[in-house]
Amino acid sequence: MYHYSLFACHEERHSMSSFESLLTEVQDCRICAAHLPxxxxxxxxxxxxARILIASQAPGTKVHESGIPFDDASGDRLREWxxxxxxxxxxxxxxxxLPMGLCFPxxxxxxxxxxxxxxxETWRDQLLGHLHHLEVTLIVGQYAQAYHINEVRASLTETVRGWQxxxxxxxxxxxxxxxNNIWLSQNPWFEKELLPMLKQRITEALER
Known part of the structure; x- marks a missing residue:
């Protein structure tokens, strides 16, 4: 048992070191710099x-300036959800x-x-490969849904409506x-049916 604990500890340190090296590479990425105004x-x-993954789209102007994900009105609403x-x-x-695009496009x-x-294409699978404790993944927006959900439906509305x-x-x-205020007003079922379940699911994931 003692030797096993030492081995497990070594493996954990190695995995963390590998993750930190990858994260540094990602943060230094300049692959598409020529296309970013x-x-x-x-x-x-x-x-x-991490036990919860938010798979989102890409940073906006304010987030690009602050360097903090969802540090804007969208983030306020997402935290409320x-x-x-x-x-x-x-x-x-x-x-x-983890946005689909890491930089403001x-x-x-x-x-x-x-x-x-x-x-x-370059980073996503490598980064996701380090998330071994996920309880729930929130797929925010059509680009993330196209990547993460095998059965994307005819529209974002249909995909979200089929959440169950x-x-x-x-x-x-x-x-x-x-x-998306108009979308929310046209789809009242989202706030009435899905959001209460979402909040409960998030609470459960965080308490594990």
Whole structure:
């Protein structure tokens, strides 16, 4: 038992060292710098002990400036949906935040541009491979849903409406941006049916 404990401790230290090296590589990434009008600034929150993963889209302008994921109105709403405080939300040992695009992609005619594909192609599977304690994954927005859910339906609305198909490990969500206020008003079932269950699920995951 003593030798096993030493071995397990060594393996844990090696895994953590490997994760920290990977995280440094990601934070220094400049792969798509030429396509980023505001320059590269990878923004994520990760720790191997995290029990909740927020798989999101890409940072916006304010988050690009602060360097803190969901440090904006979208984050305020997402924390309200989850029923967690900022302190809990920004505890990387409890909640990991991994956008499809790690840098702000810039803006287009109708809002922020889609996440750059290079991030997921280069880093996503490597980072996800270090999350061995996940209880639940929140899939926020259509780009994350296309990556993480095998049976993406005809629209984001249909994917979110079919949340029970993926429960309790995966929860598809619309983006919490204020731009989605119309969607929320047109889909009252989301706040009445899904959000109470989501808050309960988050509480359970954090208490394990």
């Amino acid at each position: 505001h320059g590269p600034r990878p923004i994520l929150q990760m720790h191997p002990q 989850m029923g967690v405080t900022r302190e809990v939300f920004y505890d990387s040992k409890q909640i990991a935040i 810039g803006t287009g005619k109708y809002g922020d541009l889609p996440p750059r594909p290079e991030c997921a 198909s993926h429960w309790p490990k995966i929860v598809p969500l619309p983006h919490p941006s204020p731009r």
